[in-house]
Amino acid sequence: QMQLMQSGPEVKKPGTSVKVSCKASGFTFSSSAVQWVRQARGQRLEWIGWIVVGSGNTNYAQKFQERVTITRDMSTSTAYMELSGLRSEDTAVYYCAAEIQLPRYSFDYWGQGALVTVSS
């Protein structure tokens, strides 16, 4: 059964960093790509960036370019998204999603989401 399991909710202070994990199972992680998307309460989906797992190549939305790092650990089939310089506007549910048939430019499998709350 193909699935992505994300880490749990986080509460962070402004100015700190958060690292969210996304563990893959049931498919060949090394042949996939993983995107990260966030959604504030009641708001639209916002694309953060993605990683092609095999090559490790990453691309980020310009809005997040300075603050985000997406990595992967192929030994544990886990992708990570780290966001630094947190502010209250970063409070959102963060999703990972995998494209398992490259290149199809669409993401079949989604994690359950991880709520990140930024509050002093």
Place this chain on the structure above:
Amino acid sequence: EIVLTQSPGTLSLSPGERATLSCRASQSVSSSYLAWYQQKPGQAPRLLIYGASSRATGIPDRFSGSGSGTDFTLTISRLEPEDFAVYYCQQYGNSLYTFGQGTKLEIK
């Protein structure tokens, strides 16, 4: 960055009716790079359509996608109660992805 504009913002229809959702791009998008997702409250998005017109695994055939260039359409031929949700288009271009702002399909 390619901007996707979805219309209408909200669509009010009854079960059994036909729904037509639009996604317009600020510049031409390859059909291979256009996808549609459905999201219900409290859930992660679900892939419906990839490559502008191919249904993802397990998606009923009442869902269809079409379009090319800058104009793409998601059509739901006969609405079922479970189809009322928010729909997003997503495109890939210049190594980046972007989403539209979404169309909320609500029960009339």
